[in-house]
Amino acid sequence: MSPWLAGSIWATTQLIPSPLLVIGDHHVGGGLGWQLTPVLYSFGIAERPLRTFFVSPIARHSGSVELHVSPEWACCAPGGATSWLVRAGLRLYLPLIEHGEELSWSLGASYYRAAGGGGASADLGIYSFNGVLGLNVTVSPWLTRRELIAALTIRYF
Amino acid sequence: MRIWPVFVLASCLASSGCFPWRALQRNLSAPAERAVAHRIRDPRRPEARLAALWVGHATVLLQMDDLFVLTDPVFSHTLAQASKRLVEPGFDAANLPPLAAVVVSHMHFDHLSFSSLDLVETRTKVVLVPPGIRSNMPRYSFEIRELSRWQVYEKDGLRVSAVPVQHVGGRYGIDAAFETQAFTGYVFEYHGISVYFGGDTAYNPEDFELTRQHFPNLSLALLPICPNAPRGFMEHTHENPAQALDAFTLLGAKQMIPIHFDTYINSDDAFGACPAQLGREMRSRGLSAPQVSILGIGEQRVLIPR
Numbered sequence: 001m002s003p004w005l006a007g008s009i010w011a012t013t014q015l016i017p018s019p020l021l022v023i024g025d026h027h028v029g030g031g032l033g034w035q036l037t038p039v040l041y042s043f044g045i046a047e048r049p050l051r052t053f054f055v056s057p058i059a060r061h062s063g064s065v066e067l068h069v070s071p072e073w074a075c076c077a078p079g080g081a082t083s084w085l086v087r088a089g090l091r092l093y094l095p096l097i098e099h100g101e102e103l104s105w106s107l108g109a110s111y112y113r114a115a116g117g118g119g120a121s122a123d124l125g126i127y128s129f130n131g132v133l134g135l136n137v138t139v140s141p142w143l144t145r146r147e148l149i150a151a152l153t154i155r156y157f
Numbered sequence: 158m159r160i161w162p163v164f165v166l167a168s169c170l171a172s173s174g175c176f177p178w179r180a181l182q183r184n185l186s187a188p189a190e191r192a193v194a195h196r197i198r199d200p201r202r203p204e205a206r207l208a209a210l211w212v213g214h215a216t217v218l219l220q221m222d223d224l225f226v227l228t229d230p231v232f233s234h235t236l237a238q239a240s241k242r243l244v245e246p247g248f249d250a251a252n253l254p255p256l257a258a259v260v261v262s263h264m265h266f267d268h269l270s271f272s273s274l275d276l277v278e279t280r281t282k283v284v285l286v287p288p289g290i291r292s293n294m295p296r297y298s299f300e301i302r303e304l305s306r307w308q309v310y311e312k313d314g315l316r317v318s319a320v321p322v323q324h325v326g327g328r329y330g331i332d333a334a335f336e337t338q339a340f341t342g343y344v345f346e347y348h349g350i351s352v353y354f355g356g357d358t359a360y361n362p363e364d365f366e367l368t369r370q371h372f373p374n375l376s377l378a379l380l381p382i383c384p385n386a387p388r389g390f391m392e393h394t395h396e397n398p399a400q401a402l403d404a405f406t407l408l409g410a411k412q413m414i415p416i417h418f419d420t421y422i423n424s425d426d427a428f429g430a431c432p433a434q435l436g437r438e439m440r441s442r443g444l445s446a447p448q449v450s451i452l453g454i455g456e457q458r459v460l461i462p463r
Binding site for chain 1: 237238271272291292293294295296297301328329330331332333334335
């Protein structure tokens with residue numbers, strides 16, 4: 001496989017969205033989320049701790065802090081309204097099993113911007129299968145109509 | 158819209174016609190790990206100048222006179238949460254003696270196990286790896302030293318040289334495209350004894366001939382013989398039993414021990430198929446023990462007595 005093809009596959013996989021469950025005060029809806037990692041510092045890896053965008057699972061899940069940018073699209077709530085949100089934040093990953101390749105968890109804080117304004121969020125996640133699958137719960141107590149977002153995270157690198 | 162990928166995927170899943178799906182099915186229905194009847198507790202053999210203990214897969218504990226070397230330590234019960242172990246490790250890592258060196262041939266899950274390196278962390282001061290692996294390994298207390306092809310690590314009379322093999326790097330799929338040098342074989346030399354460790358390799362006569370030119374008096378060759386099937390999928394990265402014997406001849410080693418079979422489910426090979434095929438090939442070529450010794454998992458063999 002050529003590096004160009006591998007890079008194309010990586011770029012394509014970044015387009016695969018993570019399904020969201022959006023739970024507000026008076027509604028339950030769905031959505032899709034994506035994530036990019038402009039910068040990650042891995043304190044669990046033996047060499048080259050600073051990574052940008054293309055981050056191997058062991059660098060992230062053996063212990064790291066990342067700056068992430070996450071566009072999210074909420075839909076399907078009663079009433080039919082859809083909306084976009086962009087989130088940027090810091091997330092700490094810590095390993096649990098097999099240096100994080102089999103199981104790791106995360107704790108994060110982010111700032112979001114949406115049509116209705118912005119605010120702060122906190123998130124807690126757990127990941128397995130080299131970080132390909134995970135469950136991440138984000139609480140945004142000050143955002144109208146989006147109190148809690150549960151994401152089945154899907155990420156390849 | 159192109160929909161042929163959907164048909165390919167659907168037919169693959171429906172007919173068991175694709176290898177990854179068959180491997181998944183075999184792993185889901187895998188029997189419990191077979192126990193090893195008599196696991197050796199103390200691997201020191203005072204009567205041996207060279208002894209080899211096959212822990213399973215590519216994990217071999219070598220005794221060369223008074224020192225020990227461990228290859229590709231993998232004591233895991235599953236690989237990547239998918240591939241199940243068929244036979245328990247033939248040696249308890251808790252009983253490992255102090256190791257002069259540990260080598261890792263490449264970073265596929267069946268050769269580089271992070272939890273297994275945790276088990277050897279207090280037994281060794283150095284783990285030798287090919288280029289590109291250190292940035293894909295967690296922190297440990299031992300030194301992780303990268304050796305490029307023909308580079309040598311030397312300490313207290315032990316020389317470890319990185320030698321060429323034909324395989325593929327990476328760990329998670331697409332990273333193979335960027336880790337183009339991240340696989341190797343090794344030759345260990347100590348007190349006039351020399352051992353070749355092939356790790357995981359396809360049959361490439363040029364690699365074996367070059368290694369023989371550099372190391373014309375190999376005492377032992379540890380050569381992978383599996384996975385074999387499906388051959389079209391495996392042939393570019395794995396030699397089969399007949400090719401392993403060809404490699405043994407090209408290397409000019411005095412003895413050979415086959416490795417890399419009957420430990421994990423990572424192919425279409427039935428349990429026992431690879432050593433059986435090796436046995437047939439040996440008979441057709443007039444080879445037998447001690448030239449080629451097929452060890453059971455957990456078995457230790459003295460190859461050069463004192």
